[in-house]
Amino acid sequence: xxxxxxxxxxxxxLVVGLYHLLAHRAQNVLLLxxxxxxxGAWDWRFAGLLFLSTTIDYWIGRGLGAxxxxxxxxxxxxxxxxxxxxxxxxxxxxxxxxxxxxxxxxRLGVHAPDLALHVVLPVxxxxxxxxxxxxxxxxxxxxxxxxxxFVDFALFxxxxxxxxxxxxxxxxxxxxxxxxxxxxxxxxxxSGAWLILWGTFKKVxxxxxxxxxxxxxxxxxxxxxxxEAWLAVYAFAFQIYGDFSGYSxxxxxxxxxxxxxxxxxxEWPYFATSLRDLWRRWHISxxxxxxDYLYIPLGGxxxxxxxxxxxMLVTMLLCGLWHGAAWTFVVWGLLHAAAxxxxxxxxxxxxxVLPRAWPWKxxxxxxxxxxxxxxxxxxxxxxxGQALDLWRTLFxxxxxxxxxxxxxxxxxxxxxxxxxxxxxxxxxxxxxxxRLPVLLRASVYALVFAALVLLAExxxxxxxxxxx
Amino acid sequence: MPAPSSTSSSExxxxxxxxxxxxxxxxxxxxxxLVFAEAGLWARIVARLELVPKALVRVELGxxxxxxxxxxxxxxxxxxxxxxxxxNSRANDGFQFREVPPQFELARLTxxxxxxxxxxxxxxxVAAAQPALVVALFSEYxxxxxxxxxxxxxxxxxxxxxxxxxxxxxxxxxxxxxxxFEKRVELERLGLAVLFNAYRYRDVLERAWLNDALGFRADDxxxxxxxxxxxLDEAPARAPEFQALRARFRRTLGDRYPDATLRQVQDxxxxxxxxxxxxxxxxxxxxxxxxxxxxxxxxxxxxPLSYELYDHATTRAQFVEFAxxxxxxxxxxxxALEDSGPYDEGDFSxxxxxxxxxxxxxxxxxxxxxxxxxxxxxxxxxx
Numbered sequence: 034x035x036x037x038x039x040x041x042x043x044x045x046x047l048v049v050g051l052y053h054l055l056a057h058r059a060q061n062v063l064l065l066x067x068x069x070x071x072x073g074a075w076d077w078r079f080a081g082l083l084f085l086s087t088t089i090d091y092w093i094g095r096g097l098g099a100x101x102x103x104x105x106x107x108x109x110x111x112x113x114x115x116x117x118x119x120x121x122x123x124x125x126x127x128x129x130x131x132x133x134x135x136x137x138x139x140r141l142g143v144h145a146p147d148l149a150l151h152v153v154l155p156v157x158x159x160x161x162x163x164x165x166x167x168x169x170x171x172x173x174x175x176x177x178x179x180x181x182x183f184v185d186f187a188l189f190x191x192x193x194x195x196x197x198x199x200x201x202x203x204x205x206x207x208x209x210x211x212x213x214x215x216x217x218x219x220x221x222x223x224s225g226a227w228l229i230l231w232g233t234f235k236k237v238x239x240x241x242x243x244x245x246x247x248x249x250x251x252x253x254x255x256x257x258x259x260x261e262a263w264l265a266v267y268a269f270a271f272q273i274y275g276d277f278s279g280y281s282x283x284x285x286x287x288x289x290x291x292x293x294x295x296x297x298x299x300e301w302p303y304f305a306t307s308l309r310d311l312w313r314r315w316h317i318s319x320x321x322x323x324x325d326y327l328y329i330p331l332g333g334x335x336x337x338x339x340x341x342x343x344x345m346l347v348t349m350l351l352c353g354l355w356h357g358a359a360w361t362f363v364v365w366g367l368l369h370a371a372a373x374x375x376x377x378x379x380x381x382x383x384x385x386v387l388p389r390a391w392p393w394k395x396x397x398x399x400x401x402x403x404x405x406x407x408x409x410x411x412x413x414x415x416x417x418g419q420a421l422d423l424w425r426t427l428f429x430x431x432x433x434x435x436x437x438x439x440x441x442x443x444x445x446x447x448x449x450x451x452x453x454x455x456x457x458x459x460x461x462x463x464x465x466x467x468r469l470p471v472l473l474r475a476s477v478y479a480l481v482f483a484a485l486v487l488l489a490e491x492x493x494x495x496x497x498x499x500x501x
Numbered sequence: 502m503p504a505p506s507s508t509s510s511s512e513x514x515x516x517x518x519x520x521x522x523x524x525x526x527x528x529x530x531x532x533x534x535l536v537f538a539e540a541g542l543w544a545r546i547v548a549r550l551e552l553v554p555k556a557l558v559r560v561e562l563g564x565x566x567x568x569x570x571x572x573x574x575x576x577x578x579x580x581x582x583x584x585x586x587x588x589n590s591r592a593n594d595g596f597q598f599r600e601v602p603p604q605f606e607l608a609r610l611t612x613x614x615x616x617x618x619x620x621x622x623x624x625x626x627v628a629a630a631q632p633a634l635v636v637a638l639f640s641e642y643x644x645x646x647x648x649x650x651x652x653x654x655x656x657x658x659x660x661x662x663x664x665x666x667x668x669x670x671x672x673x674x675x676x677x678x679x680x681x682f683e684k685r686v687e688l689e690r691l692g693l694a695v696l697f698n699a700y701r702y703r704d705v706l707e708r709a710w711l712n713d714a715l716g717f718r719a720d721d722x723x724x725x726x727x728x729x730x731x732x733l734d735e736a737p738a739r740a741p742e743f744q745a746l747r748a749r750f751r752r753t754l755g756d757r758y759p760d761a762t763l764r765q766v767q768d769x770x771x772x773x774x775x776x777x778x779x780x781x782x783x784x785x786x787x788x789x790x791x792x793x794x795x796x797x798x799x800x801x802x803x804x805p806l807s808y809e810l811y812d813h814a815t816t817r818a819q820f821v822e823f824a825x826x827x828x829x830x831x832x833x834x835x836x837a838l839e840d841s842g843p844y845d846e847g848d849f850s851x852x853x854x855x856x857x858x859x860x861x862x863x864x865x866x867x868x869x870x871x872x873x874x875x876x877x878x879x880x881x882x883x884x
Contacts, residue, residue, distance in 0.1 A: 039689035219517050226522065441716040471520050478525030486529070486700045487711065491651075493686075 034074040036283040037236050038493045044071065049290050057214040061184050064291065068193035072157070079155035082120065087190045089116050090165045091183055097172045098179035106173060113169035117162040124154055129358030157197035159355055161190055163322055168204040170326055177205050185211045194287040198280050198498040200298040200318035207293070215292030224464050225289030231466075232282025234481045235450060240275030240497075241490040242446045243268040246439050250423075251413055260436035262426045264443055269413050270406045271447050274303065276497045277316070301458040303451070306394040308372050308401040319355070323348050345377070346370045361411040361420060368408045449484070529697070537698040543568035549709040561705045563593075563612025564654050567623075574608035575630040581606045582875050585627050588638035589615045591801045591853055595638055596867060597860035602880040605868065608632070617781040618648055621665065622655035624785040628792040633875050635789055636867055639782065640801040641816035642853070644823065646765070647774040648781070650687035652694030652701045661784075662695045668780065675780030680773035750806055753846045762852050766803065769811040771819070779823050786831050795874050796833040798824050799867055802842065804849040834874055841866045 034041050048067045052060050073080040093113045100106050128149040135145040168189070171177040180186035189208050195201075250257045250265035257265065281298035288295045298318050305311035312320055324333075331344040346367075353366020387393050407424070414420035457463045466477050536542065546565040550558045577583050585608045586596045593611040601607055608630065610623065620637060627635060666688050668674035669681035681688070694701035712718075747763075786796050800821070827833040838844070841863055848859040855863065868880045 038686060039693060040686055043689070223519065226519070438718050441718070445715050445717075471524065474521035475524035475528060478521055479528040482525060482529055483532075483699070486697050487703045487706065 034071050035493050035495060036280060036287075037233055037241075037496075045287055045290070052291055053217065058184075060215075060291075061188050061211060064193070065184055065188045065191065068188065068191040068196060071193040072191060072196055075156050076153075079158075082155055082158075083161065083191060084187075086116060086120055086162065086165060087187050088183075089113070090169055090190070091180065091186045093169055094172050094179035094186065097169065110169060110173045114166065117166050121158060121162050123150065124152055124158055126354070126358045128152075133360075160199050160201055161196060163201050163319075163355075164204075165190055167201070167322060167326065168208075171204055177208070180204075180208060180212070182212075192288070192293075194284040194291075194293075195295055198277070198284075198496055199316075200281055200284065200296050201322050202295060202318070206296065210293050217290070217292040221289045221292060224467055225286040227464065227467055228282045228286030228289065230286075230478065230481055231453075232279040232284075232286060234485060235275040235279030235282065236496070237279075237489045237493075238275075238484050239446050239450050240272045240279060241494045242488065243272040243275070243443070244494060245490075246443065247272055247413070249435075251415070251419070253415065257423070257426060257430075258432040258434035258436065259426055259428070259430040260432070261434045261439070262423055262430075264436055264439050266406045266410060266423075266427065268439075268443055269409055270303075270402070271450065273409070273413075273497055274299070275450060280496050280498065297463075300463075301454050303402060304398065304454065304458045305401055306398045308369075308376055308404055311401050311405060312369075312373070319352070323352055327351060342374050342377075345373055349373065356412070360417055361414055364417065364420070365408055365412045368411075372404055372408070533697050533699050537702075543572070546705060546709045550705075553708055558708045560613055560654065561708045563615075564702070564705055565709075567610045567612075570608040570610065571626060571630050574606060574632065577606040582634065582871070582877060583630065583632040584608070584871055585630070585632045585635045586611050586638075587615065587620060587623070587627075587635060588801070589613050589643075591642070591855075592638035594850070594854040594857075594860045595799075595801060595863045596636070597857055598864045598868070599861055602868065602872075604877050604880075605871070611638075614649065614651065614654055616648060617643055617778045617785075618650055618665075619655045621781040621785045622658050622661050624788040625658050625661060626656050628789055628794060632794055634795040634797060634871050636797045636799060636871065637782075638799045638801040639820075639824075640803070641769055641813075641820040642766070642801065642803060644778045644782070644820050645770060645772075645775055645811075645816045646768045646778075647772070648684075648778055650684055650691055652691045653704055655691075655694070655701070657695055657698055657701055659695050662691055664784070665781070666692055669777075674784060675776030675778075677773040677776070680777060746806060746809060750804070750852065754804075754849070754851060763807075763810065766807045766810045766852055769816055771812070771815065775819065782823075783827065783831070786827055786833050790831050790833065796827075796831070797836060797867070797870060797874060798827060798833055799836045799841070799863075799870075800824065800838045802838055802844040802848075802855070804852045805844065805846055807852045834870070836867070836870055840870075 034044060044067070048063070051063055055063055069080050069083075072083060090113055093109050093116075096109045097106055100109065128151065131148045135147070138145045168177070168186075172179050180189065185208065188211050189202075189204060192202075192207065192211075247265050247269045249255060250261055251269075278299040281295075285295045285297075296318055298316060300314040300317065302311050302314035305314055328344055328348045331347060332340055333344060334341050336344070349366045349370035350363065351366070352369070353362040353364070356362045356365070407427075410423050411417060411420035414423060453466075457465055462468070466474060469477065543565050547562065547569055550562045550565055555562075571585075574583050574585065582604055583606050586592060587610045588595070589611070590613040592615075593609070596609070596611060598607075610619075610627075617639070665674075669676040669684065669688055672678045672681065699706065786798075789796050821837060824833075824835040824837070828835050844855075844859070848855055850856045865880065871877075872879045
């Protein structure tokens with residue numbers, strides 16, 4: 034079930050309506066059933082997988098809470114890591130590694146049998162396995178008491194607003210909200226409804242419309258000119274932002290209608306002043322997860338320079354692989370690692386030499402944004418061959434082609450997003466609209482709604498991050 | 502993590518009305534009603550669309566002309582027999598007239614992608630124009646292809662749409678539960694289209710004004726930016742014997758038609774959609790007959806080779822049986838292929854459409870049938 038369908042709107046209205054009639058524990062049962070219905074709408078078989086991994090981690094969590102022997106606790110944590118990474122590995126990475134090994138052997142003249150599983154990737158598996166891992170690790174570290182009621186834990190894993198594409202919630206933040214009675218406030222309902230409307234706008238108006246342009250350039254048989262390719266590269270940066278941050282907004286908004294508060298996943302990333310700053314503002318729930326459960330345990334920046342760079346490299350490489358089991362994502366991660374290491378190496382010099390005035394910040398922001406866009410080429414490309422072709426085209430073919438026809442739509446779809454975000458960033462308030470005078474507020478709602486009615490795509494496109 | 506939403510049990514009660522949201526909804530609804538209530542709107546849209554390259558607005562121009570034609574029919578002089586012609590592009594090519602006899606005033610609702618769904622949705626508005634006769638061109642091509650429930654071409658009839666959705670939910674009127682569930686997203690969109698004309702007719706508005714207002718221009722391939730996804734939505738025709746059949750088509754047709762037309766023919770088949778399509782046509786016929794309007798169902802022909810792309814014998818027999826039932830139970834009239842044929846390969850411009858000459862012959866045949874039904878002097882035969 035996609036957030037950008039009337040199906041979901043009806044589902045949400047029904048769930049929210051019933052929810053407000055029930056007491057706390059019954060609310061949790063309702064949300065659990067609704068979440069499994071929501072997830073099962075894709076494929077019921079994968080709901081079984083979700084249930085299985087939930088059950089295993091629930092009992093591991095209980096075991097970790099009950100045991101005091103350090104060695105046995107380590108074994109239990111190891112079992113949780115093995116189960117979660119095993120699920121992820123089997124469904125997401127097995128075919129990639131087996132295929133890559135077979136290709137390597139073939140180059141050496143050895144014919145390997147086809148061992149690939151050819152299984153469909155369950156929707157949201159990368160998100161919920163990471164969420165479950167954070168739970169068992171936090172319980173192991175003593176930062177969290179294990180969930181006592183199975184229903185509560187199962188709801189933490191499967192909570193439908195963020196089940197299939199995040200934010201990847203920490204148990205320390207979400208579980209207490211599940212375990213204690215929630216208070217749905219008028220302000221929560223208002224802001225929730227606005228987040229749903231704005232998130233839908235970002236997805237349907239910005240991302241899906243730009244998707245047409247991007248698809249035309251990244252099509253297998255497309256031969257774009259340089260300006261066309263540049264427009265598509267810019268368009269994809271905004272498409273993926275609109276798509277993913279739109280999803281996160283609808284998730285947060287839907288949760289608020291139920292009295293939950295989910296974490297911010299984006300903080301105006303395209304107003305960042307450097308690549309590192311951009312990463313601090315992008316997919317925050319994943320980057321902080323990687324920071325807390327990978328980068329810092331590896332030593333973070335409190336080690337020697339070489340080890341610090343190794344930690345950055347490993348973290349970004351795994352960040353790339355998390356997005357997809359393909360060499361294009363590996364390259365994407367490595368490019369970011371290289372750029373972040375370079376920025377880190379140059380920082381002492383730049384802080385000494387360059388003034389801290391706004392033109393330099395602007396230049397830094399523009400440089401970061403362009404690197405970000407260029408690094409997205411392999412991320413979006415079907416394979417490295419296409420990515421290399423497109424990179425070459427960007428700097429070689431100057432023929433305008435369709436670029437003139439596409440420039441205006443690109444601006445039309447991107448400008449409202451940038452305008453609203455610029456004001457939000459300036460005032461440091463992402464719900465500024467709710468504080469506008471009523472007439473102005475109604476006009477903003479009406480404009481957003483009219484844009485959806487008049488300029489939305491005919492068909493609901495799936496969210497890009499569903500494939501991860 | 503941001504602070505949880507603050508609030509307020511202490512907020513004053515009057516603050517608990519979503520004023521901004523209600524005002525916005527009111528604004529949008531009022532603007533929608535205001536714009537679409539304007540009498541000359543559709544004529545102005547037609548004038549604007551005629552300035553756009555025809556290939557880009559074929560469907561939209563048809564939708565706009567429907568409304569203009571119906572409005573004109575409603576103002577026809579007394580004593581003239583008002584006739585509405587209905588059907589998709591096959592009807593457009595099939596109902597051709599060298600000149601319309603003075604005893605008739607015609608309104609044409611004949612363009613792609615009109616289907617049984619639009620027939621049901623337009624019935625009330627058509628009846629309001631008080632036609633003496635509605636002539637609809639249908640065949641198994643219309644009843645035996647899965648319905649495309651796209652709201653854009655239809656009429657904004659709240660009662661018909663509501664009835665249709667309720668039929669689907671309650672598994673009535675030919676809707677099987679599983680089929681209705683499969684079509685739920687389209688049905689939901691249809692419901693939304695009833696509330697907002699701007700949503701239903703957004704393609705028309707885009708082509709007529711919005712693209713210009715936003716500065717969107719057709720690209721080198723003649724496509725508008727908003728059209729890209731529609732254009733990419735093409736799939737090659739199926740069937741292993743396709744190439745051999747295509748070679749046979751080429752003998753008389755050359756390569757003038759897109760493969761998509763063959764794909765449409767290949768979609769003809771038996772399934773739960775047949776009852777749903779028949780239910781839509783039957784409901785429209787019942788509505789028109791209840792308001793004293795005669796209905797003539799004209800069976801539309803396909804290129805003889807097209808019949809090899811699907812189970813013609815079964816599907817045609819079912820369609821004829823359905824049309825005969827409309828005759829028996831609702832007092833409709835039926836002009837079968839045998840009454841207007843025969844048709845050979847030279848009568849078609851592509852796998853679906855008649856050539857102009859054959860379209861005029863069919864048009865003349867339809868007018869003679871209409872005159873007989875309405876007790877009017879028979880028009881002269883087409884030469």
